[in-house]
Amino acid sequence: MDDLAGLYTSTLRVLGDTLVTMTSPEWDATMQEATATQRTNAARLMLRVQEARLTLANKALGDILDELAANEDGLQKGIKQLQDALDVFDKVERVLNRISSILSIVGRIVPLVA
């Protein structure tokens, strides 16, 4: 339970950090060179991260313990990879891929719109 509570906390933290990064001036500067498709993909992912953050935050931990336990390994790996990508932040595409990965796991824990 403690480990799952920690995992839950880490998931929300990395989602929050992702939003802070995706609204930063540095991210904007990098996105200046992005294609229209990349920009749409980034915009969509940013809103999905916020949706995941709010949805998780509004859920009681007890309601999603089983789902968290079932996805523990994937989530831990996803958090680490996303945090690394945010820390280095050299390629937008890599960050977007990592965000997609973690959102697909979060989507197995709580229902997300898309």
Place this chain on the structure above:
Amino acid sequence: MSSVRTTIGVVTLPLLLLLQGCVSARLAQFSGFSQAGVAYVKASGTFIDEAGSAAIRGDSALLLKARPDLPQPERRERVSTANKLLAQRLLLLRQIKRHGQLLQDYFEVMGSMADSKAPESLGAAAQGVYDSLAKLSSTLKDAKIGSSTVSDFIPSVVPIVVAPLKAKTLEKELRERGPLIERELALQEAMLAVVSQEIKTDLSVELNTQVTQEVINPYVSAGEVPDDWAARREEILSATVASQSAGAAAQAANELRLGFQKLAANQFDSAALSSLIVDINSILDLAEKIKPPNPGV
């Protein structure tokens, strides 16, 4: 300086003098603590309001940032989903504020009990307020507003030892419900810790977009920078720094809980009251600094 803060300052000074010089200093401690508790609830209410506003502003900043790159048919679904999720969060914040208001009612009753002739009927009033608190707190302990359940943050029990008092109604009240009120104060502290964590992210998102749109873009562009550019830059960067000290609210709640323990044990002196007031003022300072730079503009 906000008007609320001024009120607290005006209230505090005579209380400090009273605590130092009055023969019935013990009862005056309760009056002082009661008024500080009321001031705390008002300050934390302001902070919670600001947390709700920050959550909406942060979310709006994200929606606006994404809008130009989103296909039109997708926009409606995104904004509707966000509205629903934010409404849930605001409901939780409202419950936390209500919990604080019930604590305020309790502090006021306790202040009235700080009189050797206080009627025993005040005990029934205190019981009624506590019953309402307990009802609401059972819901809040399972509440989620951020990176952990509120109950994960609840600090461990601080034992309440009640030193004898001349005001027997008050002494009886403290012995009966002191430990329970300590738990309610711990819950309040826990909830503010969670709110503080979330408000940091919400504010960072909002301020990041403001830095880009109002500081960097106008400066980098070929045109003239707006006349108020330097002033806006100062406002935004100052708010950015202030947002990182959101933990001040939880600190004040912690001081209040420890102050309650000292009060019961006859260890709540003017220094403790003074320290509590400083922490309460820091919540108001924080709330003031994290408000939007140009509200209503």
